[in-house]
Amino acid sequence: MMVRVRLSRGGVRKKPYYHIVVIDKRDKRDGKCLERIGSYDPMLESEHRIKLDIERLEYWISKGAQLSNRVKLLQSYSMDPENINKRAAIKTKELEKNKARKAKKAKEAKAEEPAKEEPAKEEAKAEEPAKEEPAKEEAKAEE
Template sequence: MSLKIRLARGGAKKRPFYSIVVSDSRSPRDGNFIEKIGTYNPMLPRDHAERITLKEERARHWLSVGAQPTDRVALFLGRANIIELPKVRETPKKSAPKAKAQERAKLAAAAAGSEG
């Protein structure tokens, strides 16, 4: 059985509240889970003490038996010094205009510069 430590969504519409759970990777996001090891409330300010709560001992236990955290949960565990903080991915560059559009923009800028 492949175990995941992931977020299970709860709360009302437009008011998310997440449980940090250990579950089988094949089960649905909000379906059956093995154990609840914490909570995450994104509605609270970043510096609030109850934004993320974790049972560190249980998290370490599940990691030791092979449970894999999702990206977001790995970030939480890294900030709590339970695992090494994961590397932050670079954000993708926005696509630049195609060659003809760049050429037209250069010509327009040159024309505006020579007029002024």
């Protein structure tokens, strides 16, 4: 029997809550589990987000259970809670960089728009007198 430790979703729409379960690999995501060994609530603050029974997790790993990628990550967070804060800090830095890039691109786009419109107006003014001159020549030719 292939046993896997993974997340089983609960909660309501747009407010997820996950149970960390030991389950047969072939069963459905929310199917009948062998044992619930913890929970993960992504809506809470970082300290209270993960509840995991480490002893039971180690027991199931010794029996050959495989961890899903997310459970491996949650295990590392539960072992060292500072990892959560480090990752949150990295994400906030990335978001700030992205916002700065978007703001810079917006400023550059605004600076380019007036520069593009001004030469177009000058070209239009230059073309208008050129059209009038040939019309005068035609009038002289008719007389």
